[in-house]
Amino acid sequence: MAVSFAREFRSLPLEALLKRSLGTPSAAVCESLARPALSLHDFARLVSPAAGESLEMIARRSHHLTQQRFGKVIRFFAPLYLSNECINNCSYCGFSRDNPILRVTLAVEDVRRETKALVQQGFRNILLVAGEHPKFVSNRYLAECTRALHEAVPGVSLEVGPMETDDYRPIVEAGAEGLVVYQETYDRQVYPKLHTAGPKRNFEWRMETPERAYAAGFRRIGVGALYGLADWRFEALSLAAHVDYLLRNCWKAQFTISFPRLRPCAGEFQPLTHLSNRELVQLICAFRVMFPDVGLVLSTREPPELRDRLIPLGITLISAGSHTEPGGYTGAGADKLHQTKRGRIVPVENAQTAALAGRAQATEQFNIADARSPREVAERVRRLGYEPVWKDWDSALAV
Amino acid sequence: MLRHIGLWMSLQNQPLMIAGRLFRSRLIVGTGKFSSPEAMSDALKASGAEMVTVALRRADLSGRRDPFANILEFIDSSSFLVLPNTSGAMNAEEAVRMARLAVAAGLPNWVKLEIHPDPRYLLPDPVETLKATEALVSEGFVVLPYINADPVLAKRLQDAGAATVMPLGSPIGSNRGVQTRDQIRIILEQATVPVVVDAGLGAPSHAAEAMEMGADAVLVNTAIAVATDPPRMAVAFRMAVQAGRAAFESGLAAQQETASATSPLTAFLD
Numbered sequence: 191m192a193v194s195f196a197r198e199f200r201s202l203p204l205e206a207l208l209k210r211s212l213g214t215p216s217a218a219v220c221e222s223l224a225r226p227a228l229s230l231h232d233f234a235r236l237v238s239p240a241a242g243e244s245l246e247m248i249a250r251r252s253h254h255l256t257q258q259r260f261g262k263v264i265r266f267f268a269p270l271y272l273s274n275e276c277i278n279n280c281s282y283c284g285f286s287r288d289n290p291i292l293r294v295t296l297a298v299e300d301v302r303r304e305t306k307a308l309v310q311q312g313f314r315n316i317l318l319v320a321g322e323h324p325k326f327v328s329n330r331y332l333a334e335c336t337r338a339l340h341e342a343v344p345g346v347s348l349e350v351g352p353m354e355t356d357d358y359r360p361i362v363e364a365g366a367e368g369l370v371v372y373q374e375t376y377d378r379q380v381y382p383k384l385h386t387a388g389p390k391r392n393f394e395w396r397m398e399t400p401e402r403a404y405a406a407g408f409r410r411i412g413v414g415a416l417y418g419l420a421d422w423r424f425e426a427l428s429l430a431a432h433v434d435y436l437l438r439n440c441w442k443a444q445f446t447i448s449f450p451r452l453r454p455c456a457g458e459f460q461p462l463t464h465l466s467n468r469e470l471v472q473l474i475c476a477f478r479v480m481f482p483d484v485g486l487v488l489s490t491r492e493p494p495e496l497r498d499r500l501i502p503l504g505i506t507l508i509s510a511g512s513h514t515e516p517g518g519y520t521g522a523g524a525d526k527l528h529q530t531k532r533g534r535i536v537p538v539e540n541a542q543t544a545a546l547a548g549r550a551q552a553t554e555q556f557n558i559a560d561a562r563s564p565r566e567v568a569e570r571v572r573r574l575g576y577e578p579v580w581k582d583w584d585s586a587l588a589v
Numbered sequence: 590m591l592r593h594i595g596l597w598m599s600l601q602n603q604p605l606m607i608a609g610r611l612f613r614s615r616l617i618v619g620t621g622k623f624s625s626p627e628a629m630s631d632a633l634k635a636s637g638a639e640m641v642t643v644a645l646r647r648a649d650l651s652g653r654r655d656p657f658a659n660i661l662e663f664i665d666s667s668s669f670l671v672l673p674n675t676s677g678a679m680n681a682e683e684a685v686r687m688a689r690l691a692v693a694a695g696l697p698n699w700v701k702l703e704i705h706p707d708p709r710y711l712l713p714d715p716v717e718t719l720k721a722t723e724a725l726v727s728e729g730f731v732v733l734p735y736i737n738a739d740p741v742l743a744k745r746l747q748d749a750g751a752a753t754v755m756p757l758g759s760p761i762g763s764n765r766g767v768q769t770r771d772q773i774r775i776i777l778e779q780a781t782v783p784v785v786v787d788a789g790l791g792a793p794s795h796a797a798e799a800m801e802m803g804a805d806a807v808l809v810n811t812a813i814a815v816a817t818d819p820p821r822m823a824v825a826f827r828m829a830v831q832a833g834r835a836a837f838e839s840g841l842a843a844q845q846e847t848a849s850a851t852s853p854l855t856a857f858l859d
Contacts, residue, residue: 257815259762261622312657344646409679437709442679444708483709575624581658584646586686587677 194401195435196394199376199428207234207427214238223251228480233430236476237423245472252475252504255482264576265485265507266564267315267345268308271516272296272335274552275530276321278351278388280374282419282452282459284555285321287387291553292527292538295326300522301335305342307519311511311564314581315345317370319514319555322351322390329357333364340365345583347410351389352399358406367583369403370412371396372448376428377420380462384419397432404440409587411436411443412487417470418452418461426473430480437481446485446507447477453491453556467496471503478504490558497560497567501574510567515554527552602834605805607783608699608731608752610670614639615800616830617672617785619810621647622762623819626663632813633669636823642672642701642808645687650694661696672733674701680714681721688725700725701755702734711761715742719749726750735787738769743776743784754780755787755808758799762811764791767799777803793822793829800833801841 211234219241222232235241241248273295276285284291296304308316318335320327332350339346347368348361358369373396375381385391400411413432415425429447436445449470452461465473474486488497488505490512501508517523528535560567568578605612618638623629633641641664649655654662664671673691678684681704688700702725704718705711718734719742725732731752736742738756746754756773759765766789767773777784783805790796796807809826816822 258764258811261811261814262624263622314655314657442706442708572625577623577625579647581649581655582644582647583677584650584687584690586650586690587646587679587683 194394194398195432195439196397198435199397199431202428202431204424204427204431207231208421208424210234211238211423211427214240216240216244219244220247223248223479230427230431230434233476233480234427236479237426237472241476242468242472245468245475248475248479249471249503252478253502255478256486256504256506259482260485260506262576263579264501264505264571265315265579265582266313266568267317267347267507267509268311268313268564269317269319269349269489269509269512269514270301270304270308270339271319271514271518271552271555272301272332273320273323273327274516274555275323275326276388277323278321278390279386280390281384281386282374282416282461284553287530289553290529292551293530294516294523294526294528294552295320295323295331296335296516296523297526298334298338300517300520302338302341303520303522304517305339309342312568312580313564314343315347315583316343317347317349317368317509318366319349320351322388324351327351329353329360333360336361336364336366340585344581344585347412349412352396353402355402355405358403358408362407365585367408367587368410368412369400369408370414370446370448371399371403372412372414372416372450373397373429373432374416375419376415376425376432380420400432400436401440404436404443409443410446411440412446412448414448414450414487416450416452417465417473418463421463422465422469422473426476430477433477433481433484437484444485445481446487447481448487448489449474450489450491453559471500474500474504490560491556493559494562494570498570498574501571501576508567508571510560510562510564512558513554514556514558515552517552518554521551523552602831602838605783607733612639612806614827614830615806615834616796616827617642617787617806617808618813618823619808620644620660620664621810622814624814626660628819629660629814630663632819632823633664635820635827636813637827638669640670640672642674642810644676645673645691646677648673648694650690652694670699671696672699672701673697674703674735675721676703676705676711678704678721679706679717680704681717681724684717684721685724688730689728692730697731698729699731699733699752702732713737713757715739718742719745722746722749722751733785738772738776740772740775740779744779747780747782751782753783753785753805755785757788758786758795759789761788763789764812765789766791766795767802770798770802773799773804774802793825796826797829797833797836800830801836803837806830 214235222235346366349370485506487507649658675684675687733753735755743754758767785806786799786804787808
């Protein structure tokens, strides 16, 4: 690909846009909201403080557009954590390599057990998640896991360390249709301070991941920023520019946008910035109005009451009953718990972690906030006037 | 009494024939986007439709009667012909594979061919649609391809053995009505198979317009599914389709730009 978003990103006038956003008058919000198609300038108005004052109006449009384009349905998915090994140090992530946590990489048989448990709960769309560790989580391993999953599940996506296009291909061939990769933060100054070791330090390499995923044949691509690291309006503007670029250049892929806010995790990182509930609503609605056809994702990072309120505002895809540790659904892999030092497996060391090992559970990436079962969430979704959709992909569509 | 029956009979629209099968209803309904399978089922009944289309990617084709993918169980196959659609397919190969799987799962060998590589506007790929039509017709499928309103493509598909052509009024889910009317007029003028206007019909008046133009049928989904009262909206579309067809069959007066109350140039001859 001749031009990449990373290159375009360098010349985007984001600071100027942010400044204009902050000074947006209320009348301009209405004007942008009324347009049939929005530009990045319009989007800047929708995330402005002035737009925050007219939230009900934006929410109505978002709700209406979502029902029009997606109908009265909410798709369900579940994350399946394969491994919490990682070679990166990301200040905000429980899996960071320097965290002395209990680690494990599930064997393919363990993955089958976990899959079976999720299938019984209804899931037909599963996101495989793993830390970045080429030694434990190679692309061959991921292809094998995908194949195992695909025996029982039509929809398989991955959220794993970025790879070269050619390294993705065996995974696509094994039947995966989706790839999720968050930029975490689009702020070039903040990024290196939070990513202090490992290949993830490379800001632009990560930024170009969706394009490599598309070139490798992934058909559903998820992007997002992690809120709590930099100014949320700056993140939103950058992400909107990114999605706009991807829609123009990767026209055959379906895109989804997630809105993760930082949750407590091992390492005790405190958020650097704050995104309030009100601002989260504004963010979701602004993205919907800007991109009427893009899927918007809500995870169990948010508590039940808030999730129930956010669903009608523009959300199209949710997770439920999630576990963010490998083996979380069945206890699979508990016999292989260990710690990892400089890429080498070592037995569990001190008394405290040994006690944790007695719990026979790998450490989670972060605490979830909605602990309701998938069944309870589905029932709630029905009561909100939506049909829970578990299957919307068929193996016949795989390459 | 007999006179009244005669009048009533003359008000009945002609039935529609597709691939040798008769349909009294000219409204085909889609099954996506409903708030529940029950709401869908009620709307289908109210619509009077005899053919309903189902996205194969949402159905269980494994034969295991998956309770989490059981949309087909809410459609009474004795009342409706289930028309599987290949929505989600990006090319001919995928669409053909899905159609074959549907038949293997016990669904009819009718297929609404939808191949849209662009997930935003869901606009159909003409090249792949033609390829898939040729392949499926040769395997004995009754093929109803969803196409852009392209008269030449419609002819090519007819030649390839398509049972109908289904040009779009405007993009799927857009509710913008018949935006492609000039092209659809040409398709209607040249068609040797039934023409079904599919997609974008957001109001009963849009459906009536397509029928008045001479479309053989229309397909509606979003406008019914996302209505506050889907069964009632289904009835509204049913009536609009009947009215539009009746108007077409009874010969609509031609439209003209100016009023013509008198004959000022030739009145002196009277």
